[in-house]
Amino acid sequence: MKEYFPKPVGFIYGYEPSGHQIAAIAVSEFLPGDIVKPNFFSLSKIFPKASNVLVRSYLEVLQKTPLLWDYLYDNQLLSMAYYNLGIKMPEFYVNHIQKILIRYAVTTIVSTHAFSSMITARENLKIKIHNNFAIITDIYAHCFWPKTLDKYFVPLYETYKTLRENGVDAEKIEVSGMPLRKEFYQEYNKENIKKKLKLDNSPTFLITGGSKGIGEIMEIIDVLKSLHKKVNIIVFCGSNKKLKKSLKKIKYASNARLYPLDYQKNPAIYYAVSDCVIGKSGGITVFETAAFKKPFIIYSPLPGQEEKNAKFLVRHHCALNPDNAKELRSIIDAYFYNHQLFERLSSNISKLHRKDASLKIANNIINSI
Numbered sequence: 001m002k003e004y005f006p007k008p009v010g011f012i013y014g015y016e017p018s019g020h021q022i023a024a025i026a027v028s029e030f031l032p033g034d035i036v037k038p039n040f041f042s043l044s045k046i047f048p049k050a051s052n053v054l055v056r057s058y059l060e061v062l063q064k065t066p067l068l069w070d071y072l073y074d075n076q077l078l079s080m081a082y083y084n085l086g087i088k089m090p091e092f093y094v095n096h097i098q099k100i101l102i103r104y105a106v107t108t109i110v111s112t113h114a115f116s117s118m119i120t121a122r123e124n125l126k127i128k129i130h131n132n133f134a135i136i137t138d139i140y141a142h143c144f145w146p147k148t149l150d151k152y153f154v155p156l157y158e159t160y161k162t163l164r165e166n167g168v169d170a171e172k173i174e175v176s177g178m179p180l181r182k183e184f185y186q187e188y189n190k191e192n193i194k195k196k197l198k199l200d201n202s203p204t205f206l207i208t209g210g211s212k213g214i215g216e217i218m219e220i221i222d223v224l225k226s227l228h229k230k231v232n233i234i235v236f237c238g239s240n241k242k243l244k245k246s247l248k249k250i251k252y253a254s255n256a257r258l259y260p261l262d263y264q265k266n267p268a269i270y271y272a273v274s275d276c277v278i279g280k281s282g283g284i285t286v287f288e289t290a291a292f293k294k295p296f297i298i299y300s301p302l303p304g305q306e307e308k309n310a311k312f313l314v315r316h317h318c319a320l321n322p323d324n325a326k327e328l329r330s331i332i333d334a335y336f337y338n339h340q341l342f343e344r345l346s347s348n349i350s351k352l353h354r355k356d357a358s359l360k361i362a363n364n365i366i367n368s369i
Helices: 019-028 048-064 066-073 076-084 091-103 114-119 157-165 190-197 217-225 241-249 268-273 283-291 305-315 325-335 339-350 357-368
Strands: 007-013 036-042 108-111 131-135 151-154 173-175 204-208 231-236 256-261 276-279 296-298
Touching: 007 019, 007 114, 019 036, 019 131, 019 283, 019 357, 091 114, 108 114, 108 357, 131 357, 151 157, 151 357, 157 173, 190 268, 204 217, 204 268, 217 231, 217 241, 217 256, 217 276, 217 325, 231 241, 231 268, 241 256, 268 283, 276 283, 283 305, 283 339, 296 305, 296 325, 325 339
Parallel strands: 007 036, 007 108, 108 131, 131 151, 151 173, 204 231, 204 276, 231 256, 276 296
Antiparallel strands: none
């Protein structure tokens, strides 16, 4: 029987913009167009009303009762109840996803988010799926990931261990590294970028608030503004328009020049031109920082996955994680004189980056279809 190419592959994730979406795009960039046709499905677009409620609820829980999210995030009892009692996903969600997969003739699924992976697990779908893969974008894999997928691509051996502890067979797990977009594998001329962005030669700090531009960003800026040294401050505001508007009002400070930016589809040049990264410890941010071998100061990580990422990085001397603004100020002061410490942090975090991660995952997909 004659085979037809390109073969459709469905990348499914929770919402966009997000690190989960970025991981999907990263792998797709390494898939030859004559062999694979990538299709991107965001649950937030497929189920807009439900997603809006969930995202709002998620952010409210994080802000008002962070300990509740920390309790729910990797709760073994809840996970066991879901899987062992045979609880099924609501048919409305499963049927809707199935119709989309049929419409696009998708028989290979790549999920970069646990919830999308749960919906499309074989025990829920009534259609034939040839390959069902997962890409895990945090250092620790929580217990809600399905155990029945064909392959799990993970960034580190630590992730492998948590999947094994949660009951996933060893032969299904590949420590591939974190997939990053092609722009993170290129060489950049820092001086040329400075001229292009009109940055002076002062140290440049990159503040990241993730795709949603959340965290104690104003607190970090206040600390940097209090320094007795000139600095450039680039801020990734993500989709937080309110934050960007606020920052524009304080664009010029006595010692600090602010560069507030919307969500950046191509952020690599800003990492390349920066001297130090400060912000939340989302999985993609961690590995993008590692790719450019930048010192990383973690501040106000979200409960759950980001706090776990932070603990791993601090334990392995890959980052610093001050608890408050006073500690942050001390660490930033140290940046200017303790070069050996920050060079060691940069070197350690860079070892987490695998240059062939995206290509390795792409090759696995190609060989499976």
